[in-house]
Amino acid sequence: MPSLCRDCLHHAAQPFGRCPACGSRRTVTHPDLFHLTVAHVDCDAFYASVEKRDRPELLTKPVIVGGGKRGVVAAACYLARTRGVRSAMPMFKALAACPDAVVIKPEMAKYVREGRRIRALMEALTPLVQPLSIDEAVLDLTGTEALHGAPPSVVLARFARQVEKEVGVTVSIGLAANRLMAKLAAERDKPRGFAVIGADEAAGWLAPQPVSLLPGVGPAMAKRLQGAGFSTLGQLAALSPREAMQRFGEDGPSLAARARGEDDRPVNPDRETKSISAETTFEADIAAREALEAPLWRMCEKLARRLKEKDLAAAGVTLKLKTASFATRTRATRLPQPTRLPDVLFAAARPMLAKEADGTAFRLIGIGAQPLAPAAEADRGDLADPEAPKRAARWAAVEALRARFGDDAVVKGRGLKKGRSE
Structure with missing residues (x-):
């Protein structure tokens, strides 16, 4: 089973726990590690990470980036998140949960500048980079192994190290067979994560998960699904296209397909800005x-x-x-x-x-x-x-x-x- 060390990039076709080259325990082992090509890259608490980079005295302190007391949280470092602070939370609730937090007013021009630096590093890996936000993108590295002299997983681990060294923030990476599963993989191991979900294991991994895990299923939709008797993704996945249509209308078949981990959306670098x-x-x-x-x-x-x-x-x-x-x-x-x-x-x-x-x-x-x-x-x-x-x-x-x-x-x-x- 292939393995990869995320610190020194040593990789082999055989499994290893501690890296035999550098001794690191930051290793990844997965049967599809050297074959999967779709990656979701998400910067970790990006705004807060940039502020901590620029102000090292804040490294051990909870940091919230947001407006005044009546504004909302734009970003919270992971220390603040352990206290219950979340993005888009009203500031008064965030400060009640974490009264010792250091609050910093957003400096969007700086975040955009750093986001563009990271995106340029992505675009050096593959032309198929689809930005999703200032600090998040999906990449398709199909056909790039000959160019980089290494499989996509190794190239992505090298990219993560480069971002830390050159930009001073960390990223989490999800590697999978399609965009949906790559996104869910990226969220499994934050911060500074690298998670892999293979095509054959997607449906099984999703089955016991709550319906709210699926992107696009917000609180109102989750409540509606639970009211109809669907609390897990496995229950949704079992619906035939016809049953899904009868129960949930035109979006039903797509919903059931995504509950099985199916997603045929291509990575489109020319995706239009809609608003x-x-x-x-x-x-x-x-x-x-x-x-x-x-x-x-x-x-x-x-x-x-x-x-x-x-x-x-x-x-x-x-x-x-x-x-x-x-x-x-x-x-x-x-x-x-x-x-x-x-x-x-x-x-x-x-x-x-x-x-x-x-x-x-x-x-x-x-x-x-x-x-x-x-x-x-x-x-x-x-x-x-x-x-x-x-x-x-x-x-x-x-x-x-x-x-x-x-x-x-x-x-x-x-x-x-x-x-x-x-």
């Missing part, structure tokens, strides 16, 4: 429409900037609001023509905000672009809006000034309200 958004959580709840418009405008400016960075435009606008009781409200509208101008985004979102601002207190507001369109189609002007190109030129000039002198060099009046928290 771009920006949001902020307030330091204090806001109910008045006029008071909500100031942060909405700032989010429209931020969204416009992100659209430019991605070389995309908004063909539609989605407004997101979260109430003081954490209930989410969304409204959406299509635009007459694609845009990446903040004033057009704001003009589309403002009427939707007016309908929702009914006296309810809100803790968060956000704006999203969906669907997206090519940048070349944005703000070209027509008979109904001949001034669009001029507005686009003015916004470009504003952004140029901000790039040179800072974001506060040019600020619209509607963005000068107090209480900025983003």
Whole structure:
């Protein structure tokens, strides 16, 4: 049975526990170790890990990356996680669970920069890299053994060492026969993990697991499945396509197939971005429409900037609001023509905000672009809006000034309200 040492990369066709070359116990043994080619790579507590790298005095302390007391947790180191802190948890709950945590405001530009460094290292392994987020991607290393002079498992272990040495953070790797099982494998052995699940063992490994383990099965879906008598993935996997369709509609057959570990999705490096958004959580709840418009405008400016960075435009606008009781409200509208101008985004979102601002207190507001369109189609002007190109030129000039002198060099009046928290 093939084995691999993750520290010195010694590998052999025979099994070994402690590495015979360096003595390390960080070894992997699996019958398919040298044949599997689909990998899921996930950085460990990425934002928090980057902060600990930059501030070594925090290495032994619980660290939470997030907003103010009314924000949410963007990332938590594993020490904080042992205290019950989780991503997306409200900050007040996180601090109640871990009152001695060091809280650091997110520095997204730094995380994006480091994420791109890691992605470049991935792309040196294979052209088939599909980013899933700033710190997560799936890779297909089929046909790369001759190029690297080693099977994909060895190449991935070498990559993990390289990330630790050059970037200063750790990654967890899942190796399997398809994307679904690679993702589940990556979650088995965090942090700094390397787990392998072969095609022949996938269904058996999944069978006793709770239905909530399956990606895409959230709390509401899990409750629905359990109410129908399906608490484990094995119970779902036993359904025929027809039975699954009868019980759960069009998504039923796919659900049952995934419960068996089946997944035919290819790794697609050209996967399109489906939406771009920006949001902020307030330091204090806001109910008045006029008071909500100031942060909405700032989010429209931020969204416009992100659209430019991605070389995309908004063909539609989605407004997101979260109430003081954490209930989410969304409204959406299509635009007459694609845009990446903040004033057009704001003009589309403002009427939707007016309908929702009914006296309810809100803790968060956000704006999203969906669907997206090519940048070349944005703000070209027509008979109904001949001034669009001029507005686009003015916004470009504003952004140029901000790039040179800072974001506060040019600020619209509607963005000068107090209480900025983003």
